[in-house]
Amino acid sequence: MYRQVEIVATTDYSIILYGESGTGKEVVAKKIHDLSHRKNKPFVAMDCGTLSKELAGSELFGHVKGAFTGAQADKEGHFEMANEGTLFLDEVANLSYDIQASLLRVIQERKFKRVGGTKEISLDIRIIVASNENLQDAYRKGKFREDLYHRFNEFCIYLPPLRQRKEDIPLFANFFLKNTCGELNKEIKGFAPDVIDMFVNYSWPGNLRECRNVIRRSVLLCNDALITANLLPTEIILQYANKEYQNDQHQNGVRDNQHNNHTENIPLVRKDIFLKDTAAKAEYEAIMKVLKEVNFNKTKAAIILNVDRKTLYNKIKNYEN
Template identity: 55%
Template sequence: MKKILVIDDDKDVRLLLDRFLKRQDYIVSTASSGKEGLAMLSEDVPDLILTDFKLGDINGGDLLKKVKEKHANLPVIIITGYSDIKVAINVMKNGAFDYVTKPLFPEEILNTIKKALASVDGDSDEGSEAKEPAVESEIPAKTPAKKKKRKTGNIFGTSQASKNLLNQIGLVAPTDFSVIIYGESGAGKEAVAREIHNKSGRSGKAFVAMDCGAISSELAGSELFGHEKGSFTGAITQKIGHFELANGGTLFLDEVVNLSYDVQVSLLRVVQERKLKRIGGNNEISIDVRIIVASNERLLAAAKKGKFREDLYYRFNEFEISVPALRHRDKDIMMFAEYMLDGVNEELNKDIAGFDREVVEVFKTYPWHGNIRELKNVVRRAALLCQSDEIKVDNLPYELVNHNHIHFADSENELEEARQATAPAAGQSTGEIMADLIKPTHHSRMPQDLKEAAKEAEAELIIRTLKEVNFNKSKAARVLKIDRKTLYNKIKYYNL
């Protein structure tokens, strides 16, 4: 079994990499600083080092030099949160095998590690190439016998909005149309792109994704089209670009509006001619790639502002799909949450059965402005904190439980008042706070007279209106045709 040394000053990253790599049958040791990592290296030399670029006591570049002084052939992979060409060039110049950028994707890390180890063993000639993107986003981990086998791949809900979305996917997938996918950040645009690919005639070929918002303009051209050795300072090897990697398959460009004007010009030429030249190269390479792009901004509007080429927009705009926000798919929330919990159970080696009733209530009423990505982060965090067989309200972030008091305050003063009003008393748990927040606003018994029934009806109307406007009290007052002061008085009166 191969040994990997992980060096990162982030405890959570160390923990997750340790568990993930052990599931892939590697022997893993971890260090929380560069000094500790070098000390461990002097005692036992691993087969590979995976280190963060920005450590508390030393940067990854300096650490790399120290490693290479004594172990020239030891492959080192750098984790960096910087999409800066200088970082990439420097670490490659100093002898790094490759680099991976944050956010981390399991398949990308695993592919890079395998290539690095194979280059040392002499089993592959790919070791000298720069990184290539992930072809799939999930790694089905080994499932313990006591747990049910987890479903992998993309899931879609059963709400009407999800059914409409699947109908559109089913309509365009068998064609070779270019597709523009619109949707809020975190709504699942890449999942839609993958589903289009999986249901197309190209499903047996590569699906290559590129986040245009996470790559600098200097690197974007190289990532898309590749480059030849020596074509620019730091180009010490030939690089195959995303278009070539996706040949015969699908190329997904997320947040395409972030590409620089120069790259858009080159991209238009490739889309029109279906041929490309690597940077610094002379040979034309024919490509057969289906292009799917995504944006949270309307591309035509961006074109009118001069941010995006209008002719490129018309090239892409053969079919449009809009991914609905999670708050408009409320019937799907728990299906997504349970699917995510299955994955986190594998990741953290836990066996959490599900969600407490109060958690379900919070999930269904929270507006999820971060959409599916936010839901996934909440589930992962809650599972990490959970010490029982069910996720409780105490495991949720305080802001999530109290969102209607905090997240939708109409002013800074109101925000501070909400914080103070909902701050936990000494010894009061989040669960007790939640119990107060969701307690009935009226008696469950039948009203005794017409006046009491009218009060209950008014309270219900106020609650329903507040939910419909995401607890924006100014909007609620306008909808109810009363002033804000009156609304506040009624909220207080009915103890909403």
């Protein structure tokens, strides 16, 4: 992925960036701009996801005073702001069909007029777009213009979710740790080994953004030389406890030569069930508190909580269902 970024950056190709939320689409778009001959010109990002149909034209192309009610002064659009540089269109699949048509025209003709204006402005711009959704599927469903898709698709980069690049997780964790220590003026040497295990095991639905937030929070709370598991959010700990449970069950299964299927996927954590039931919530909190205190040693936790290990395992498992 980084190699593709470097290769394509030097060209003027339009690029589609695909990736889940928080995988770094905007970071990559900016990187491409910074590596290009346009680096000293503007990089302008525009979120198409939040654009209303009425405002999209004016946001993209600008308007002249009096073009419509509320147009009290001339306004530059994003195309004009980004001229000679790079325009990054985020969530591009959300643009209305009409706006897609005017975008296509502008990209083809390389010139445009402000809404209500008469002066033609010529355009020298590189376009990078990002989408969560596969644009090919979108045009097959009639949601996106195929001709516009082909304009954008001169090059395409897929940014994998963090759970599919597990070997990168420790690298990012250390990177965010170092950065945050700098920001907060703290000296933390690294992570306790079980913390790295927990990170690698976790599914990171919010990807790099979530990873960064988790580490910023734990650095802020940390008063020791290492980040320890008790500083992590519950969802990371629960997924880990759950995996350990599955492993134990699996090993028991092998030992006892049982035929139960213990490897089936257990659904992700659902916290809403605790809110419905105050007693269960209190129990859950007590268990988590003790688990953290004993560094996730479930045998010790069971002794402190005065339940047998199997009961504790079952309770942890139930929280996942």
